[in-house]
Amino acid sequence: MEGLLTAWAAVSLTFFALRVVAGDPVASLLSQGLASPEQVESLRRSLGLDAPLLIQYLQFLRGFLRGDLGTSLYTSRPVSVVIAEQLPATITLALAGLCLALLFGLGLGVTAAWKEHSAAGRLAARLAGLATALPVAFTGVIGLLLYRYILQWFPSVGFIASRRLFLPALVLGFSSAGAIARVVQAGLFESMRSPYMLAARARGIGRGVRLLWHALRPALPPATSLSALEAAYLFAGTVVTETVFSRPGLGRLLVSSILQGDYPIAQGVVALAALFYTASHIIADILAFLIDPRLRKAT
Amino acid sequence: MRRDVPALLSAGWLLAVCIVSITAPMISNSSPYQPVAEPLTPPGQHFMLGTDALGRDVWTRLVYGARINPGASLLATAITVTIGGLFGLIAASISGWLDRTIMWIANAMLAIPGLLLAMLFVAAMGPGLPTVILAIGFGGAPGFARLARTIFQQVRERGYVTAAKALGAGRSWVALHHLLPNAQSQLLSLATTHFAWAFMGTTTLTFLGLAGDPSIPEWGAMLNTGRAHLIDAPWLALFPGLAISLTILAVQSLGARLANSESN
Numbered sequence: 001m002e003g004l005l006t007a008w009a010a011v012s013l014t015f016f017a018l019r020v021v022a023g024d025p026v027a028s029l030l031s032q033g034l035a036s037p038e039q040v041e042s043l044r045r046s047l048g049l050d051a052p053l054l055i056q057y058l059q060f061l062r063g064f065l066r067g068d069l070g071t072s073l074y075t076s077r078p079v080s081v082v083i084a085e086q087l088p089a090t091i092t093l094a095l096a097g098l099c100l101a102l103l104f105g106l107g108l109g110v111t112a113a114w115k116e117h118s119a120a121g122r123l124a125a126r127l128a129g130l131a132t133a134l135p136v137a138f139t140g141v142i143g144l145l146l147y148r149y150i151l152q153w154f155p156s157v158g159f160i161a162s163r164r165l166f167l168p169a170l171v172l173g174f175s176s177a178g179a180i181a182r183v184v185q186a187g188l189f190e191s192m193r194s195p196y197m198l199a200a201r202a203r204g205i206g207r208g209v210r211l212l213w214h215a216l217r218p219a220l221p222p223a224t225s226l227s228a229l230e231a232a233y234l235f236a237g238t239v240v241t242e243t244v245f246s247r248p249g250l251g252r253l254l255v256s257s258i259l260q261g262d263y264p265i266a267q268g269v270v271a272l273a274a275l276f277y278t279a280s281h282i283i284a285d286i287l288a289f290l291i292d293p294r295l296r297k298a299t
Numbered sequence: 300m301r302r303d304v305p306a307l308l309s310a311g312w313l314l315a316v317c318i319v320s321i322t323a324p325m326i327s328n329s330s331p332y333q334p335v336a337e338p339l340t341p342p343g344q345h346f347m348l349g350t351d352a353l354g355r356d357v358w359t360r361l362v363y364g365a366r367i368n369p370g371a372s373l374l375a376t377a378i379t380v381t382i383g384g385l386f387g388l389i390a391a392s393i394s395g396w397l398d399r400t401i402m403w404i405a406n407a408m409l410a411i412p413g414l415l416l417a418m419l420f421v422a423a424m425g426p427g428l429p430t431v432i433l434a435i436g437f438g439g440a441p442g443f444a445r446l447a448r449t450i451f452q453q454v455r456e457r458g459y460v461t462a463a464k465a466l467g468a469g470r471s472w473v474a475l476h477h478l479l480p481n482a483q484s485q486l487l488s489l490a491t492t493h494f495a496w497a498f499m500g501t502t503t504l505t506f507l508g509l510a511g512d513p514s515i516p517e518w519g520a521m522l523n524t525g526r527a528h529l530i531d532a533p534w535l536a537l538f539p540g541l542a543i544s545l546t547i548l549a550v551q552s553l554g555a556r557l558a559n560s561e562s563n
Contacts, residue, residue, distance in 0.1 A: 005407075006406060006407050006410050007410065009404070009407030009410070010407050010408070010410040010411055013407060013408060013411070014419060017419050017420065017423055018419070018422060018423045133495075133544070133547050133548050133551050134547070134548075135499050135503060135506075135540075135543055135544065135547065136503075137503060137506045137519070137522055137523075137540070137543075138522065138540035138541075138543060138544050141522065141525070141529065141536045141537070142540070144529055145529060145537075148529070233412050235412065235415070236412040236413075236414040236415050239414070239415075239418070239507065240503055240506065240507065243506070243507055243523075244526065254415075254418060255418075255507045255509070257422070258418060258421055258426065258509060259508065259509070261422075261425065263422060263423075266418070267419075267422075270411060270415050270416075270418070270419045270422075273412065273415050274410045274411045277410045277412070278410055
């Protein structure tokens with residue numbers, strides 16, 4: 001319920017930010033000399049921009065609930081169709097990125113906590129720190145360069161490390177892995193010092209099993225909820241990744257629509273991101289509930 | 300005192316960026332806009348970092364970029380701290396429905412990742428460097444407001460605030476004379492961490508080409524134009540990328556140190 005309210009507020013925000021801050025979105029067409037005053041006037045009428053703001057807002061909400069996001073100012077195609085065309089590419093990239101982020105995050109976090117006092121552990125912690133600090137634009141460029149050099153020496157790598165999906169997903173996953181690794185490491189650090197770990201050790205359970213089953217399990221719920229948040233932020237990351245790798249998708253659509261001043265598309269993409277964020281929040285809560293038996297008992 | 304190598308290196312790098320930005324015309328005698336040699340000359344004797352696709356000196360452009368990037372991020376951070384801090388202070392000192400409303404709006408805005416929120420503002424105001432600065436400033440405000448509110452609330456619970464209230468101090472007196480001064484150091488460390496985000500944000504937006512004019516010597520825009528020559532001239536993308544990354548790393552490590560000294 002609260003999620004729905006947040007989603008409504010965020011979607012409304014996309015409407016008001018553009019209308020109130022930008023004023024008249026069609027006026028820029030006029031100033032760019034792309035349309036005559038008469039054309040602008042008729043466009044304004046056909047878009048419903050001559051109605052009072054509140055009416056426009058209600059019409060926007062009504063359309064949004066029906067999946068109608070308006071039409072592009074430049075191509076006159078429905079925004080929902082334009083977005084639907086680009087959506088699969090971005091979802092594939094984001095999902096692949098998320099999988100790699102979880103893999104790296106868990107790997108780095110567990111290594112950092114397990115080998116805390118050795119070089120490998122410190123390296124893992126350092127890498128996790130680097131992952132959050134380095135901008136995706138730069139890691140992407142480094143990734144592309146490395147890929148070039150590796151390809152020169154081992155041409156067969158090109159087959160596995162497909163430039164279209166694997167490399168962008170790798171860069172995206174790496175950038176999100178840092179935060180996940182940090183939470184996993186902190187959780188492990190805490191649970192490894194708790195009495196039940198000593199009890200498990202006294203029962204003669206091996207170190208690996210202790211770490212991966214007894215210690216990791218209580219550390220997972222916070223990591224899952226963070227991963228869900230990361231999934232939403234991954235969407236922002238795809239915007240940059242798509243630009244670096246010249247990959248089609250929602251991010252490129254958003255950037256080009258902003259540069260063109262095509263506000264209905266920008267509005268639609270950002271509203272979709274807000275919905276996605278709210279949804280991943282709800283999924284995170286459900287997942288935490290499933291993983292952590294303590295939560296189930298409480299309700 | 301224990302020697303802290305990462306902090307020293309970070310401070311050194313930031314100091315170097317500051318000095319370079321002030322003395323830019325002395326360090327380099329060519330213009331960041333005018334071609335000086337053949338396009339795509341590799342780094343060498345005459346041109347330390349090579350030239351770009353239009354024959355402009357990459358070193359000179361980086362040096363002049365040191366005037367734009369840190370300044371832009373500083374401005375954006377100032378906007379965020381002012382707006383976010385103000386709303387955080389209001390929410391913390393006037394509890395009740397106003398507090399709930401402000402936090403509800405902030406949470407709703409946080410449902411849109413900061414970078415996308417900033418892009419939404421750029422969409423509304425049109426591309427350009429001033430827009431990018433404003434957008435990153437606004438985009439970071441809701442998150443900052445929420446964190447600032449928590450800090451102010453912690454100060455609010457201290458004994459001397461209760462004492463001041465008992466002596467009949469009003470809400471605004473408490474806010475201005477007790478909450479604000481005593482939260483200063485924590486706010487400063489929060490602002491430092493935020494500066495790293497603002498730096499990342501502004502360079503990301505300019506990297507996406509949202510600063511409009513691609514000829515300005517700005518690190519994000521340089522990284523973007525360098526992308527086109529990754530194979531024949533990798534230095535075009537590498538040097539601005541390194542400059543961006545080193546600055547973010549330096550600010551983050553100093554911010555972490557600041558937060559540590561805070562808690563000790």
